[in-house]
Amino acid sequence: MDRRQITLKDIARELKLSPSTVSRALRNHPAISKETKTLVQQTAKKYKYKPNTLALQLRTSQNKTIGVIVPEIIHYFFSTVLAGIQEEAEKGNYNLIICHSNENYEREVKSVETLLDAQVRGILASQSKATEEFSHFQDIVDNGTHLVFFDRICTGINTDKVVIDDYWGAFNAVDYLIKSGCRRVAFLGSNPHLPIANNRRMGYEDALRKHSIPVDKTLMQVSDTIELAREIVPSMLKIDPVPDAFFCINDEVAAHCLQMIKSAGFKIPEDISVCGFTNSDITEVTDPRLTSVDQHGFEMGRTAAKLLINRIEGKETRVGIVSKVIKTDLVVKNSTK
């Protein structure tokens, strides 16, 4: 157990050759004779020789790892993104170090530190809800490490980003709600300093305006967690006249919203429509099944990872900031008319 990996030297000693010859034989260097090559390659196979990654990376000073910072792992959307990142990293032979900030500012700062200590070549990050100060992200850039934000981008930092079209996602959803006959659409949003929340709010407002429906501040609340939803939704159901639709910032809030609406005695979607955001697995198991905006997390992950790897390898020629936008799709199920 814990057997030492065999090295070039071991093979060299065995065959009474120099390490350099062995190295060249394995890499098919033209100056090596056929016999030596086959001999070396056979012995290498026999001993299951694997070049030491560390030594190689040290020599070329080309660490092949990238870091990821996600606010939450146990979360449909982010695990979808992670799967996309993972696939693309594997394709490019990059290793991944994953940190999760748990929506906590201090842990996010520490994650950046960890990743820079590990000397990753680049970082993919989505900021926590609690983050309002960005110097740790600036440190990444100052350190000469590539940085690509995804989804929860950080407006204070000048770097590449991949986002979804939050504005149009929200606009189309609310537009659909209105076209299906809703007039009092409530918006359960998130902290407005997050661009994703703010953009969705604007999409929501503009959809109302398009149909000449006045924006009613009493129908707009910050409610991005189950706990908040449990407080806010019941109170909104007492407004007179009651909202005839809820457009929610995520599926969890939408699903719990739906429960509370039902237990308050309203029918979905006849009395009140509900629309979520993400189109996660839970949209299939609510009753009725939940209409939601698909965020295509997998594609976002792939796109972000691809962009980062291209930057690292100098294949991304565009000099300025690259911003990629992933399209959303409204997936209509049974919680809307």
Added chain:
Amino acid sequence: MDRRQITLKDIARELKLSPSTVSRALRNHPAISKETKTLVQQTAKKYKYKPNTLALQLRTSQNKTIGVIVPEIIHYFFSTVLAGIQEEAEKGNYNLIICHSNENYEREVKSVETLLDAQVRGILASQSKATEEFSHFQDIVDNGTHLVFFDRICTGINTDKVVIDDYWGAFNAVDYLIKSGCRRVAFLGSNPHLPIANNRRMGYEDALRKHSIPVDKTLMQVSDTIELAREIVPSMLKIDPVPDAFFCINDEVAAHCLQMIKSAGFKIPEDISVCGFTNSDITEVTDPRLTSVDQHGFEMGRTAAKLLINRIEGKETRVGIVSKVIKTDLVVKNSTK
């Protein structure tokens, strides 16, 4: 951008010292004078010197990474386990390389290869449903790399494992169902060559026997995916007399089962009870909320990672195989009487 990290040599050159002196000064070696130490340490701080991990690891030949193979990332239980692994790895200063086999045998084999190529010090693995041949896992052991299985263990390989008490989890759930008045409990299981599936089946059968209820093979089906459930559940609802409870191998199947039971016109839990396994987030949004067996994935992840790290660092003194069992808890909600 892409600035080179500063090295010991850089500091040495700047201070007209040798790299060895600088190294010793930073590591507080007694043979270095106070003045030199403070001088070196200040300059190091000034230039934000970080020792090159690769060089260090090469020197000590002590790669600090561990690999993880999960069948699926976008999955409540496995992401919970991952979160636990991640926490413990971070605590021990280990980096994580995560591979996902996507329930596919070939990808699993390739993942093992990837991880061994990366020369990880140990691997945490949960096998895919498709795997019926284990030589790739044996390769890990033969290679001298530590291996700990979690949840979906592989019986063919002689190594440490962390599992949940599937047998008792199932036994207690079915026992509860019977005590609440059910007599015809259906079991929607998984491929019996997976120990988790087999153990749950035995727990199910023994709970029936405890109450002198005959085991009825027609009530036991392999149905571990939503697709299978959509085929099998409707046919089971036509059995006469109809089952009065469904005990399901996972929450997704349970949630969809619940939907189909309702649309077939049965009342839950009055006519038919439903119980899932995992206690994932979706149990909160079904209607009614789903009774389920909590698997404590986070604790499982932490336990498995701790065990692996102890093995790597020689802190686990037990010589033979270590098997840890994580307790389950039945969480009763509204889909059972």
Added chain:
DNA sequence: AAATTTTATGCAATCGTGTGCATTGTAGAG
């Protein structure tokens, strides 16, 4: 047969750190 080219291999340095041993300088002891 001598000179030149070709072929095949080894030497040594490199990447960034750490450490045993040798070396330098200085102070105290005799």
Added chain:
DNA sequence: CTCTACAATGCACACGATTGCATAAAATTT
């Protein structure tokens, strides 16, 4: 004033792999 002891630093090598250059041996040319 010389010798010893000790403090402070540098040298050289190691970790594993790669690569320019030198070198040895063989094959070819003149």
